[in-house]
Amino acid sequence: xxxxKAEAREIKRFAKKYNKKIVCLCNPQxxxxxxxxxxxxEVLAYVKKADFVVTDxxxxxxxxxxxxxxxxxxxxxxxETVYGNNEKLFDLLSTFGLESRxxxxxxxxxxxxxxxxxxxxxxxxxxxERKKSxxxxxxxxx
Numbered sequence: 260x261x262x263x264k265a266e267a268r269e270i271k272r273f274a275k276k277y278n279k280k281i282v283c284l285c286n287p288q289x290x291x292x293x294x295x296x297x298x299x300x301e302v303l304a305y306v307k308k309a310d311f312v313v314t315d316x317x318x319x320x321x322x323x324x325x326x327x328x329x330x331x332x333x334x335x336x337x338x339e340t341v342y343g344n345n346e347k348l349f350d351l352l353s354t355f356g357l358e359s360r361x362x363x364x365x366x367x368x369x370x371x372x373x374x375x376x377x378x379x380x381x382x383x384x385x386x387x388e389r390k391k392s393x394x395x396x397x398x399x400x401x
Contacts, residue, residue, distance in 0.1 A: 261333075265365050266290075266368075267290030269366070269368045282305060282309075283295070285302065302322075306322040306326055309326075311331075312331075313333075314331075315344060317344065320332045320348060324351075327382070330372070331361075332360055334348050349361070354388070356384070359371065360376070
């Protein structure tokens, strides 16, 4: 239930304007309807078929990138006992040159979601990073 009132209001406005259905994956959200209790494979299928993804999770961001989706990611700072995701998500977005997908001001959500992503460049980086990972792992597997 990390999506706040203002965020939910903007998500609803966007969905209504573009005639999109809101589906909350993994957890119900206090200010949004549309929660579906899905297994991991169903979550992947929903992301793959989505027109837009709004997330504040690492996996939601990874699946959006992997499936070449128009997406927006909320980065959240941690405090006291509340978990923050901003370090790992900023690093992920930076790796692929997608810092502009980060929602810093909720009023920019529509602009971020509609902005085209150059997935030719992103997919080239994915291939390069995959090769680096395989080379690294192959040093330890004989």
